[in-house]
Amino acid sequence: MSPLDFLFGTTWDPQIAIRADQVAAKGAFGAVPLFAGTFLIMLIAMSVAAPVGLFSAIYLSEYASGWTRAVVKPLLEVLAGVPTVVYGFFAALTVGPLFRGFFNAVGAELVGGPLDGLGLYLMQVQNQMALVAGAVMGIMLIPFVSSLSDDILNAVPQSLRDGSLAMGATRSETVKKVVLPAALPGIMGALLLAVSRAVGETMIVTMAAGLQAKTTLNPLDTVTTVTVQIVTLLTGDQEFDSPKTLSAFGLGLALFAITLALNVVALRIVQKYREQYD
Amino acid sequence: MTDAVLSPPAAGQADRNAAIAARLKRRRAQERRFRWYGRAAILVALSFLAILLGRIGLQGYSTFVDYRITVPVYVDPARVDRADITGANYDQLIAEAVLARLGERDDEFGRTSGKLRELLSNDLGFQVLDIVRADPAKIGQTVSVTGPVGADAGLYFKGQIDRAAPESDRKLDDQQLAWLDRLKADGLISSGFNTSFFTKSDSTEPEQAGVLGAVVGSFLMLIVTAGLAVPIGMLAAVYLEEFAPKNRWTDLIEVNINNLAAVPSIVYGLLGLAVFINWLAVPRSSPLVGGLVLALMSLPTVIIATRAALKAVPPSIREAALAVGASRTQTVFHHVLPLAMPGVMTGAILSLAHALGETAPLLMIGMVSFVPGVPGGFTESATVLPVQIFIWENASERAFHERTAAAILVLLVFMILMNLAAILLRRRFERRW
Numbered sequence: 001m002s003p004l005d006f007l008f009g010t011t012w013d014p015q016i017a018i019r020a021d022q023v024a025a026k027g028a029f030g031a032v033p034l035f036a037g038t039f040l041i042m043l044i045a046m047s048v049a050a051p052v053g054l055f056s057a058i059y060l061s062e063y064a065s066g067w068t069r070a071v072v073k074p075l076l077e078v079l080a081g082v083p084t085v086v087y088g089f090f091a092a093l094t095v096g097p098l099f100r101g102f103f104n105a106v107g108a109e110l111v112g113g114p115l116d117g118l119g120l121y122l123m124q125v126q127n128q129m130a131l132v133a134g135a136v137m138g139i140m141l142i143p144f145v146s147s148l149s150d151d152i153l154n155a156v157p158q159s160l161r162d163g164s165l166a167m168g169a170t171r172s173e174t175v176k177k178v179v180l181p182a183a184l185p186g187i188m189g190a191l192l193l194a195v196s197r198a199v200g201e202t203m204i205v206t207m208a209a210g211l212q213a214k215t216t217l218n219p220l221d222t223v224t225t226v227t228v229q230i231v232t233l234l235t236g237d238q239e240f241d242s243p244k245t246l247s248a249f250g251l252g253l254a255l256f257a258i259t260l261a262l263n264v265v266a267l268r269i270v271q272k273y274r275e276q277y278d
Numbered sequence: 279m280t281d282a283v284l285s286p287p288a289a290g291q292a293d294r295n296a297a298i299a300a301r302l303k304r305r306r307a308q309e310r311r312f313r314w315y316g317r318a319a320i321l322v323a324l325s326f327l328a329i330l331l332g333r334i335g336l337q338g339y340s341t342f343v344d345y346r347i348t349v350p351v352y353v354d355p356a357r358v359d360r361a362d363i364t365g366a367n368y369d370q371l372i373a374e375a376v377l378a379r380l381g382e383r384d385d386e387f388g389r390t391s392g393k394l395r396e397l398l399s400n401d402l403g404f405q406v407l408d409i410v411r412a413d414p415a416k417i418g419q420t421v422s423v424t425g426p427v428g429a430d431a432g433l434y435f436k437g438q439i440d441r442a443a444p445e446s447d448r449k450l451d452d453q454q455l456a457w458l459d460r461l462k463a464d465g466l467i468s469s470g471f472n473t474s475f476f477t478k479s480d481s482t483e484p485e486q487a488g489v490l491g492a493v494v495g496s497f498l499m500l501i502v503t504a505g506l507a508v509p510i511g512m513l514a515a516v517y518l519e520e521f522a523p524k525n526r527w528t529d530l531i532e533v534n535i536n537n538l539a540a541v542p543s544i545v546y547g548l549l550g551l552a553v554f555i556n557w558l559a560v561p562r563s564s565p566l567v568g569g570l571v572l573a574l575m576s577l578p579t580v581i582i583a584t585r586a587a588l589k590a591v592p593p594s595i596r597e598a599a600l601a602v603g604a605s606r607t608q609t610v611f612h613h614v615l616p617l618a619m620p621g622v623m624t625g626a627i628l629s630l631a632h633a634l635g636e637t638a639p640l641l642m643i644g645m646v647s648f649v650p651g652v653p654g655g656f657t658e659s660a661t662v663l664p665v666q667i668f669i670w671e672n673a674s675e676r677a678f679h680e681r682t683a684a685a686i687l688v689l690l691v692f693m694i695l696m697n698l699a700a701i702l703l704r705r706r707f708e709r710r711w
Binding site: 006045052056059062063074081082083084086088089090094106126142143146170171172173175193197200207230231235248255260264267 | 305306309312313315316317319320325327333334337434526533536540543544546548551552555631632634635637638641642644646664667682683686689690692
């Protein structure tokens with residue numbers, strides 16, 4: 001199996017071969033649908049975590065009183081300390097049925113109307129949609145984004161703010177026009193670190209995302225991710241050098257390479273930016 | 279044009295003032311809006327936390343109450359063979375005893391008693407077996423046993439089975455519910471704090487499943503992790519911070535340690551599978567291999583925390599020690615490290631708490647196995663709390679869901695205790711130089 005087929009093949013269908021001469025013994029190990037699923041879930045997670053995390057960080061570092069900070073920061077740290085398996089349980093048994101119920105109800109309303117097709121589709125939505133795993137992963141990443149961005153915003157020298165305020169700018173204008181542009185590289189770094197966390201996150205997607213490998217951008221569809229496939233390929237009893245096991249290690253290697261690249265870039269950006277004002 | 283020039287300056291001023299006032303109003307509204315975005319974001323984050331914890335608390339608290347049934351059973355010598363004590367069907371004996379009490383007769387196919395057996399845990403049968411095995415003279419006498427009711431019956435008593443639902447949608451039919459009501463009215467059912475959840479290990483029957491095995495497994499695993507990661511990480515950090523020359527190699531090592539701290543945990547699981555299990559043949563799913571993997575995972579965080587703590591010790595301490603003739607080793611181990619210790623321990627405890635909640639790498643090394651007993655050593659098969667949560671979450675019986683939530687509560691209590699220890703340590707010994 002060539003690495004090119006593995007990385008750029010578009011069908012993922014690892015089969016269990018009962019006899020060696022079966023057609024199924026080949027299986028298909030094209031990892032593109034897995035990367036697409038990972039990307040979709042990451043995108044959903046970041047669209048939850050980035051705005052909420054960033055705005056909380058801005059409020060905490062620019063507006064909040066000492067008392068608010070003293071209460072809110074530890075609470076956010078609690079959110080960060082919750083084990084991911086707990087988020088997975090929450091996603092699978094609370095958020096999943098909730099979202100499905102909502103979409104099914106909306107679908108039932110739409111059926112028979114001008115949006116009949118959409119209604120029928122919404123009524124068949126499953127518990128394991130990308131949206132559920134992505135949204136819960138987003139909640140998990142909020143404290144990560146907010147504490148990193150908080151550090152970065154605090155590293156912006158006070159003199160920049162004072163200068164802007166002295167010119168008559170309001171505080172929000174100071175934040176938007178002076179502090180944020182100054183902190184932008186650092187915040188990009190923080191977001192990249194969060195992306196790398198989202199890509200490598202395992203438990204939430206294992207418990208709440210599905211197993212069907214699909215290349216789609218529809219958040220209501222079931223998708224699967226690289227980490228889910230590693231877990232499913234390796235938790236059974238397998239011979240060590242079967243194609244399935246080897247492909248799991250291949251996926252692991254790809255995952256490692258991707259997150260490593262993201263981390264190297266992100267850490268470099270964050271550090272470079274810090275040195276500017278020190 | 280001419281009008282504007284001719285108009286008195288006061289009018290232009292008023293226009294400009296009005297424009298400024300309008301702009302100011304807009305800017306202030308913007309400011310207020312921006313502030314509200316911030317507040318809303320924090321509110322959203324905190325309400326997620328409240329919903330998450332509240333929901334799990336609500337799902338899990340009912341596990342801590344259990345319902346037990348006390349049944350007097352006549353151990354019929356006609357049914358229990360003295361020569362083959364284990365061969366008798368004790369569950370059936372108990373079911374018939376309860377049926378007799380309820381004044382019901384079994385039909386010839388045993389359907390009625392079969393329905394009743396669904397309401398009782400097979401733990402009762404094992405209890406009778408144990409009694410008879412310990413003292414065969416009990417055959418022919420009446421013994422009284424107390425044990426949990428079946429999982430679905432427990433759910434009914436906890437109000438989680440809706441009587442109003444159509445009979446076909448329920449796990450228990452009308453007759454079974456009526457029996458349960460009668461048994462309760464007769465005072466055979468008692469409820470109390472569920473101690474068996476903390477004294478038993480995993481089981482295929484939800485009403486008998488407990489967390490003891492998982493807690494012990496977690497504990498053994500953390501011992502291995504702490505025993506490896508803390509000393510190695512601490513010494514590595516001491517070397518890097520106090521002894522190592524600053525050159526390209528140490529820079530490279532530092533960058534690598536920072537990167538390793540951000541590698542997804544599942545990659546450590548793959549590493550553990552390939553190196554420890556496949557190459558070094560450490561027993562699968564043992565606390566030893568789990569501890570090794572988690573130690574690898576926590577090493578970078580321990581090193582980073584220790585280095586930060588060492589950096590916080592002012593150079594004057596080192597200079598003073600060196601000035602009175604201490605060697606560099608003595609300086610570090612007699613003066614710098616003890617002063618940095620609270621910071622080191624705080625970092626170590628926090629990274630151990632993180633390791634306690636970690637699941638993904640343990641799935642890779644075969645920890646997802648059904649382990650019904652308490653692990654007796656580092657090399658025996660074991661499961662740990664987060665993996666137990668994962669296993670129960672996958673179970674199809676509804677009664678397992680509340681156990682999952684309860685196991686999460688147990689895990690969270692342990693994590694809160696560890697974090698509290700870290701905070702107290704920091705408060706107690708924190709020093710500002």
